[in-house]
Amino acid sequence: MSEQTPSVREVNENQCQICMPLGSVIAIKGIEHSMVVVHGSQGCSTYMRLAMVEHYNEPVDIASSSLNEKQTIYGGEENLRKGLDNVIRVYHPKVIGVVTTCMTETMGEDIGRMIDTYLTDRNLHDVDIIPVSTPSYSGTSTEGYWTAVRDIIRYYGNPSPPHEGINIILPQVSPADIREIKRILDLMRIQYTLIPDISMTLDRPYGILYEKIPPGGTSREDITRMSGARATIQFGYCCPDNLSPGAFLEEKFGVPLHNLPLPVGLKNMDRFINTLISIAVKPVSESILLERGWLCDAMADAHKHMAEIRPVIYGEPELVYAISSLCVENGSIPPIIATGTGSPQFHRHLESLIRDLDFVPLVAEHVDFALIAKESDHLGVNLAIGHTGGKVLTERQNIPVVRTGFPIHDRIGAQRIRNLGYIGTVTLLEQIVNTYLEHKYQHYRQRIKSEYFDNGGKINA
Ligand code: SF4
Incomplete structure (x- = not known):
């Protein structure tokens, strides 16, 4: 390892990283019937929407609690409640991810408490609202992505009956990459739950009926069943242990974790196939x-x-x-x-x-x-x-x-x-x-x- 590796730098010039909540938003978009509320100023959600629209070439809806100077001083709870009301009225989601931003984290907004109070006050039982804490000054989109996947799995993390399927946990890859992983699993006739699945939600085929929330994504029911899976394959080779969703499933429910590098190249892909063969006890197609x-x-x-x-x-x-x-x-x-x-x-x-x-x-x-x-x-x-x-x-x-x-x-x-x-x-x-x-x-x-x-x-x- 080179000695020239820079340590933490005081000034970042033309940065090689992206904002933390953006990673979380992408992960949440891989959950079926989901919407995102960015708790912060409108500029944050506009930036995230623009980055995603330009990359995926898809319409991408991201709501914002739109805090301004007043809420920055007195707190943003009322705005968040109004934002959640509007999102539920307009989109009818089953899952809402609420991600924080630099400003709301600096203000010390307790979104977990705010969401609990909101659910009680509105007497809501058919929508799951998941808080994800993403102060962008303490991480990049990579940490934001893994934080959201872990928090979603943790939210639905209850014991479930054992079954033959395996869990596949992906880092941020393209919709086409996800379709490729699914094709390989289907060729090997393996039952799986893949999370997060943006293969349709961020790459809608032309011609299907437009819906405000695109079809596809990992369902709540499938996430709940992950605790009973035979094993987890997580392509999180470089994922920090404290953010690892697969490590959470292993520690909490005893689901064995195979943490692998992304299957790019002969060696890494062979490793993935050999792991599938050993877990599922099936021949390669x-x-x-x-x-x-x-x-x-x-x-x-x-x-x-x-x-x-x-x-x-x-x-x-x-x-x-x-x-x-x-x-x-x-x-x-x-x-x-x-x-x-x-x-x-x-x-x-x-x-x-x-x-x-x-x-x-x-x-x-x-x-x-x-x-x-x-x-x-x-x-x-x-x-x-x-x-x-x-x-x-x-x-x-x-x-x-x-x-x-x-x-x-x-x-x-x-x-x-x-x-x-x-x-x-x-x-x-x-x-x-x-x-x-x-x-x-x-x-x-x-x-x-x-x-x-x-x-x-x-x-x-
Ligand atoms: S202020 Fe923070 S959360 Fe908002 S866009 Fe910038 S880095 Fe992201």
Whole structure:
């Protein structure tokens, strides 16, 4: 692990992280018949709505308690109550997630108490209102996401009869990635509860009847049954222990936890399939074996180029770890591996991934793009893999970006990016190699010519 890893920085310039409640909102959107109320000023919910609309290309409704100067001083309970009244009247949700913001956390708003009082006063029994505390100055969207998933599972966490199904807990991935995981589970004929499921709620097909709350999502009934599952597979390799929903299910209800890296790349995907085989005691399907073979074929095609690629990989820890693992197993050593957040788990797993490499990458946690740009120059980075934030690397340093993760608001189709599974990996691997090759050959002749003349008519060896 590099000694250059920055510690907590006083000034963040062009940050590589997103606001904490935004992660929670995305997780809550994966619950069936749900709505979100952001308890804070209107600007917070507008920012979150914009980020999600631009990324998913979907209408996204997020309510706000719209606090202004007066409520900031005297408290925001009345506004929250009015907001909940309106949301229930207009949307008829079964579940409402109430997330806090920087301001309401600083004010010390006790939303748990406020919600209890509201439910008693209104005598409401058919809607579940779940408080999620997300002070953005103490975490990023990653922590916000895991906090919401854990709090939702905890809310419905009562003992339930044992059954054959397994729990699948996902970090923030695309709707297309979730569909891929479901397809694999269906191919292996495995019963499951997958949470949170944004595969329909944030990627509605054209032509279905418009409803204020989109169809899809994990149902309350299924979440309640998670405590009786045979096991949990959680793709939360880098998730801090105190936020881990799978750890909660294991500690409280004895559901064995298999905490795995995201199934990107041959090694990680094999690990997922082998875990499924061991839990469900079922053979792997023929078509999955074929897909594995296609990935091996793609790796053979890619390997002669991968060694030339020196990528910076940045973004949310789970995806950063999984893509780093993919690059390493294909012969590309990333000079920089970076995330805007960090956790002991992220640090530890990366350490064992990079321990035996020819050179030790810079692993940067709590990082901003100013540092990524500076180190990219220094370490000869020739490709970036991550979200839209990396576009500054193209604009200023001519480093092309393979766009993946969240947010992507300068391209379309983010909701359909598929990295997971053998087939998703093939697409990602090809995109990495082809983006690099396109850039390499774009200025190929020009570069040789200028090098030739700069060198007094001699060609560099
Ligand atoms: S003020 Fe805090 S909660 Fe609101 S958008 Fe900004 S970082 Fe997020």
